[in-house]
Amino acid sequence: FTRLRSRLAASGSPLGARLLSVLSKDHLSEGDWDELEETLLMADLGAGPTSELIEALRTQVRVHAIKDAAQVKELLRTELVKLVDPSLDRSLKIDRQGEGGELPAVVMVVGVNGTGKTTTLGKLTRVLVADGRSVLLGAADTFRAAAADQLETWGARVGVATVRSDRDGADPASVAFDAAKSAKEQDVDVLLVDTAGRLQNKTGLMDELGKIARVVTKEAPISEVLLVLDATTGQNGLNQARVFAQVAGVTGIVLTKLDGTAKGGIVVAVQRELGVPVKLIGLGEGPDDLAPFDAEQFVAGILG
Ligand code: GDP
Secondary structure, three states: OOOOOOOOOOOOOHHHHHHHHHHOOOOOOHHHHHHHHHHHHHOOOOHHHHHHHHHHHHHHHHHOOOOOHHHHHHHHHHHHHHHHOOOOOOOOOOOOEOOOOOEOEEEEEEOOOOOOHHHHHHHHHHHHHHOOOOEEEEEEOOOOHHHHHHHHHHHHHOOOOEEOOOOOOOOHHHHHHHHHHHHHHOOOOEEEEEEOOOOOOHHHHHHHHHHHHHHHHHHOOOOEEEEEEEHHHHHHHHHHHHHHHHHHOOOEEEEEOOOOOOOOOHHHHHHHHHOOOEEEEEOOOOOOOEEEOOHHHHHHHHHO
């Protein structure tokens, strides 16, 4: 994890460009303030945080008689960083567990299909292996036929095995249990478990994820439940996030597909809504396109 390259999200994005065009003026007119507000809303910052932020900026501009847009930009940077909250603990719990470190760390990913769970685990596997950790993968997404193949391919590239079922539609909890058992037997450092995210039915989802968590916990406690969210899905993604947080005890968020979207403001909305930090961001489909989330870098990526 420490080796993950920090990268700027949303750099050169339409959001950044629009903000910069407003903030490069000598003086901010009422129209400019409206444009600023609209730009932040378009970035999915959420109505509440946006109006609080604009209010805070306008107050400071008034109190300090600020005329210069460059200074407003610096104030905006400070306020945005505060909103994203640099004080949150964003470290990934990937160290071995148990009194003598006899148990593997267990990281489970949850989220709607297509958000990037399998890809995120693939990228994470590479990072952990590069960091000198032994890893086992558990393909408990038995719903989507290709998911186990996809995971296995990611793992095989870095010499990591995948526990899977040969049957489509096999019991995901049984695959997860086998994976946890093997992880202990093989004495690996980290077990990564992929799951399916059918959202038609909250009770079904709760039953499935609950059962996976219970059987895995028989072997080793779950260190992290990472909710994978697609940054491009906006409010809809937030609704999904709520459901998963209710059923799965989420400990961190992975925000994927931040490349090519100006909607990075969802970071603020989702952290507020769930009270859970964004820990990782996905910046593309490639093997190295995963980065730890850093509040100041993130804001710098938006504001330049
Ligand atoms: P899952 O169903 O949640 O396991 O989703 P997948 O891992 O199969 O990903 C769905 C699609 O999103 C795939 O085409 C991935 O390559 C793509 N994807 C995943 N993460 C990212 C990302 O950070 N950026 C981009 N642009 N695409 C991504």
